[in-house]
Structures are given as structure tokens and as C-alpha cells.
Amino acid sequence: MTEAPNASRPYIERNRRNLPAGTAVGWLKAGWRDFMVSPGPSLVYGAAVFMVSLAIVWTLFALGLDYILFPALAGFMVVGPLIAIGLYEKSWAIAAGQPVSLSRMIFVRPKSGAQVWFTGAILCLLMLVWMRAAVLIYALFFGLLPFPGLDHITSMLFTTPTGWAMLLVGSVAGGVFAAFAFAISTFSVPMLFDEETDAFTAMGTSISLVWNNIPVMIAWGSIVLALFLLSVATGLLGLVVVFPVLGHGTWHAYKAMR
Template identity: 60%
Template sequence: MLSDRNTPPEPEGHDEHSLIPEVVPPLPRENRLARELPWHTALKWLREGWSDLWTNPVPSLLYGLGVFIVSALVVWLMFRFELDYFVFPALAGFMVLGPLIANGLYVKSRNIEIGARTSLFGMLFVRPRSGPSALFMGVILLMLFLLWMRAAVLIWALFFGIKPFPGMDEIIPTLFTTPTGWALLIVGGSVGALFAAFAFSISVFAVPMLLQEKTDALSALGISMAMVWNNLAVMIAWGAIVLALFLVSVATGLLGLIIVFPLLGHGTWHAYRDLRPADRQEGESERLFLQPV
């Protein structure tokens, strides 16, 4: 006998919800970027950097001397051509370009690990494994530095108007003895801190990564920021050490850079080694934006 039902019969022994799979939470995934190092590991990096500095010290000290001479020359040229209003932003912007300038120091620390001796020539003429991507990294950091310089000029104009810079002998008392000066210090310091924090996070590991691994510049920037974010406590401690030693160098008329810059460069290499998984350092790095050919 034919049935007048047009729909297929329901399966026996099942309710209406039995055909829908249950929603289960995803399996936990290991966060390989989080190394869970205590904050005082930053002091270990500083000690290891000190050890690298005094292992075959002449190339490192000459490297630091070169950084001091170039920095002092740039500051002198600013005063010579009446661009002294750029001095404070330029000193703050030094934190942006610092990791890029320290490439040769990373090479020496890497060679110390394998028992090789490094000459000053080998530190000055570096061949990163990532090739042209390292040059692109330099362009990115330089553009960020120029953006900060422009922002500093705009902040000055917002508080003091569009007028000639009065000179260091007048501006320093104005900054510390007037309400407008204090407001400029607070706003300018806050904006500068944001620039410095961003530049530090994207470059502190990106530059040694491009030296050691084969990847692209944008991926290195993103991975560096992720490494900093996932190891925030120890990286805040390392950033505080970098800032404190740089301020000491400024207080000594930049002479301190002769020792401080190589010390921080070597220490940064050890920070990269501790936070970056070893298999990623030796093999092909992951690429966030470009796929390997």
C-alpha cells in the first residue's frame, strides 16, 4: 500500500539532536614564543654581554668608539647648522636605530658561541642570511625615526607656536620652570615613550633574526613583537636596563657609548638566543606575510 507521506522516514532510535555533532573546545596548543623566563634573566643577559665584550675586546671597543664618534658628529652638526631643536628627539630616536647599528656585535657574539674569532672588518661588513630583507628592515626603522622627528616638531609647535627655536640656553629653563614647559615634557615624553616602546618591540629581535634566519622583514617585525609580548616581564626588565644605560651614556656626553653600546648589543644577542626556539634559529623561519618559494 502506498503511503501519502512525502518526507523520508526518521531514523529509528535517534532524536532530533543526535545528528548534530557536539561542540567541544579546541585542543590546547603550546605557545612556543612564551619561554616563561623570570624578570631577572635580563641581568644574566647583561652579564653574558659583558663577557662577550671582554672576549677579544678590541673590535667591540672600536665598534663602540665608532658609534660614539658618529653620534657626537651628528649632534655637533645639529648645533653648527642651528638645528639644535632636533637634539632631544634625535637622542630619543637613537633607541629606534640602535638594534640596526648593532648588527656587527651580534656577529661577534655568534662567533664566540662556535669558538671563532671576529675581526673589526667582519663586524663592519655583515652578510645577513635574509639578504635584501635586512636592507628593507633598515628602511622601515629609518622611516619610523623620521616619523618620530616630525611628531616632535609638531608637538613643539602645538605648545609654543610656529616660531624660531630659542636655543638650548633658553629652552631648558623654560621646560622646567613654566607650566607650558612641563606640559610639553609630559606630552612629548608620553608620545616618545610610545614610539620607543613600539620601535623596541618590533626591532629588538627582528635584526638578529634577519642575521641568523632566512625570512622577510615584515615577518621578522611581527615575530619580534610577538616574542616581546609573550615574554613581557623579562623584556620590560631588559628595556629598563637599556634605557638606564643609555641615559648614563647621555649624561657622560655620549662617551659612555664606547662601552655601553657594545655591552647592550652583545646582551641583546643572548636575549634572542634564549627566547627564540633553537630549531627556528637553525632552519627556515616562519613567514607571516610571504610564503617561501
């Protein structure tokens, strides 16, 4: 008898690819290749992300909100897949043999329409929840003690028992949050761009794909985190190149999984 079509297989099996962890490096290389095809639009895209990020950081300091800088940087990774939607458009156009242009990357027309922006609203809400949780964790350990500023927070965290306790609790809470955010956002936005579906189906599918392909997704998440930290170390300037490459790479990761 002929094997039943793919749609009749158990859902968990349809979302397992058994890709080796090293496949994540291939996604990064594919992202670099797409970046180098008409690199101008990707560079402008990355420069825009850099300037907006720099403006947000400056605003936080100007308003005396530097205590949420680190949660805000972590939250950036949550909404990153949404911001990268124009890069998915470029990668799709390259694969389809169609012309690449900056206007095309800006005025994207996802197949799921407004469902993309609904997902974006959910991701932004998730980012705000994390930022609020980080403030509450600080208050839990240091009470009403004012934030000492970025130049003194390191000694407070690493030279006091309270600081170590906060680091432990914050790391566990942040790790759980990061894992959940990564799972729901990594493939949901590319899927909504590429397919006609709803936000919750896309997020559920993203969770399933990540959960059933843990080795390669841990490798990809580690690459994303390492390159993002490298960008932070350069005063966010690295985002001009890193963000487009990761955006294109995420598209290839999605296509490999789907």
C-alpha cells in the same frame, strides 16, 4: 600519545618563555663576557659609533637644528639594533668557536640578505617620523615661538603651565612611540641576521616575543635606557663600551627567546 611538535603549538605560546625579570641582568653579563673576548674589535666598533654620533650632534648644532637633538637621541635607540649587527656576528662567532675579527664584524653576511637593510630603512623612517612628531608637538604648544636653545629650554618647560602640558603630552606620545619601536626592533634584526626570513615576519615575531614576555622585556628595556642615559651624561663617550656590551647582550636576549 606523544605531544605534538613545537611547530603545532599556538603562535602565542611558541613566543612565551615566562623568563623572570632578573634574566635581563644575565643577558647584560653575557654581553660583557662577549665584550671581554678579544675586546679590541668591540672597542673599535664602539668608538666608531661614538665618533659618528658625535659628528651628527655637531652637525645639528652647526646647522641650527639643536631643537631636534633630544628626539634624535631617542631615535638613536630605534636604529641601535641595526647598527649593532656586527656585534651579533662576533657573539655568534664566539658561540661557534670561530675566530673573531674586526673585518668580520664590518662585512657581515646576514642569512636574510637584503631584508636586513629593508628593515633598517623602515626603522630609519620610523625615527624620522618621531623627530617630525616631536617638532609638531612643540609647535602645538608654543606656536611659532623660536626654540630658545638648550640653555633655556629647561626653565621654559618646568616653570610654565604650557611647558608642563607639553611635557605631559610629549611623554605620553614618546612613550607610545618608544614602546612600539622597541617591540619591532629589538629582535627583528638579530632574527634576520640568524635566520632566512622576511622583514615583516621578523618584525611581527619581535612584537610577539616582547608582548608575551613583558616582565623581562621591561627589565631589559630599563637596562638599555639607563646605560644609554649614562652614555649621554658622559658626552656620548660611554658609548665606546656601553654600545658593544648592549649589542652583545641583545644577541643573548634573542637566543634566549628563540
